[in-house]
Amino acid sequence: QFIESYHAWQRVSVFQFGPAAEFSALLRENCNTFPANPILIEANISLENYSLDLPSNYEAKGFSALDYLFFHAHKNELLIELSNPLRLAYAKDCVDDMRSRISGVVTSWDSYRTTFLAAEGNDRNSSLSLLFNQFLFDYEQIKRNKLALPSGFATQYGIPLDADTALVEGLYSKQSFALIATNLQALQNIYLGIGEDGIDGVGMYEKLKEYNAQSTVVEGDLAEAIQDQFEVCKTLIAGFSNDLPFEIQSNIAQIQLVSNEFQKMVPMLKNDMRSYLSVTVTLTDSDGD
Numbered sequence: 001q002f003i004e005s006y007h008a009w010q011r012v013s014v015f016q017f018g019p020a021a022e023f024s025a026l027l028r029e030n031c032n033t034f035p036a037n038p039i040l041i042e043a044n045i046s047l048e049n050y051s052l053d054l055p056s057n058y059e060a061k062g063f064s065a066l067d068y069l070f071f072h073a074h075k076n077e078l079l080i081e082l083s084n085p086l087r088l089a090y091a092k093d094c095v096d097d098m099r100s101r102i103s104g105v106v107t108s109w110d111s112y113r114t115t116f117l118a119a120e121g122n123d124r125n126s127s128l129s130l131l132f133n134q135f136l137f138d139y140e141q142i143k144r145n146k147l148a149l150p151s152g153f154a155t156q157y158g159i160p161l162d163a164d165t166a167l168v169e170g171l172y173s174k175q176s177f178a179l180i181a182t183n184l185q186a187l188q189n190i191y192l193g194i195g196e197d198g199i200d201g202v203g204m205y206e207k208l209k210e211y212n213a214q215s216t217v218v219e220g221d222l223a224e225a226i227q228d229q230f231e232v233c234k235t236l237i238a239g240f241s242n243d244l245p246f247e248i249q250s251n252i253a254q255i256q257l258v259s260n261e262f263q264k265m266v267p268m269l270k271n272d273m274r275s276y277l278s279v280t281v282t283l284t285d286s287d288g289d
Helices: 002-012 027-032 038-047 055-060 062-071 075-081 085-118 127-151 176-192 204-210 222-238 244-250 252-277
Strands: none
Touching (some): 002 062, 027 055, 027 062, 027 085, 038 055, 038 062, 038 085, 055 062, 062 085, 085 127, 127 176, 127 252, 176 222, 176 244, 204 222, 204 252, 222 252
């Protein structure tokens, strides 16, 4: 059940606007800040004095905290740990915190849907701009935070950062590659206009086709170039037989190849597609690409 929910999150994390971006929700921060902070989690459990509403506890709640609580040790040891009512109560509090915030967002979308559909055009408050910026942010999360950063291929303000396998998402459940794959597929579906029901509607792909958009990264049609690059990245991720930390330590050359292919898509999205859609990038990062 936890693993299924972890993957379900990957399919909706891109929708961090409207109700999900309100301070009372902030779903991305409250549900999936990673990596977890085991020291803070253990301190909260021991002291029995914590508020999961505080931003200082982002690293001690959500999916990453549950990933730690449910998978950080051998099964027999975990069973003993979770027999502690304080530990079990903390896990329940984490689940209840997510459930409450997500339920509030789902309810608010009933009325926000009208606002979102009416926000036509391409200014910074338009539905197109909101979706594009979160689409780009979510892709950057995969490319940098989920892959390049733990692998040692990321920079901070131009300064190279050392590899640290403890930074991967899904560290304890060994789901890092699987979560990347689910997240990437969700973004591709949005790009193509494919809904959760599998119905193929109008997506960014169709808009780029309408504009006869051309790529500055590879020769030819931009819509097809982005679609092809999605397929390249998906195939490479699916090609690993072990989880990301193991591959970083034993197969770093292949990880770098994958990281390079993810990077190749960035100018297609951030420069080419943004230009044709005439939207402004409103979310910034510190890696300089």
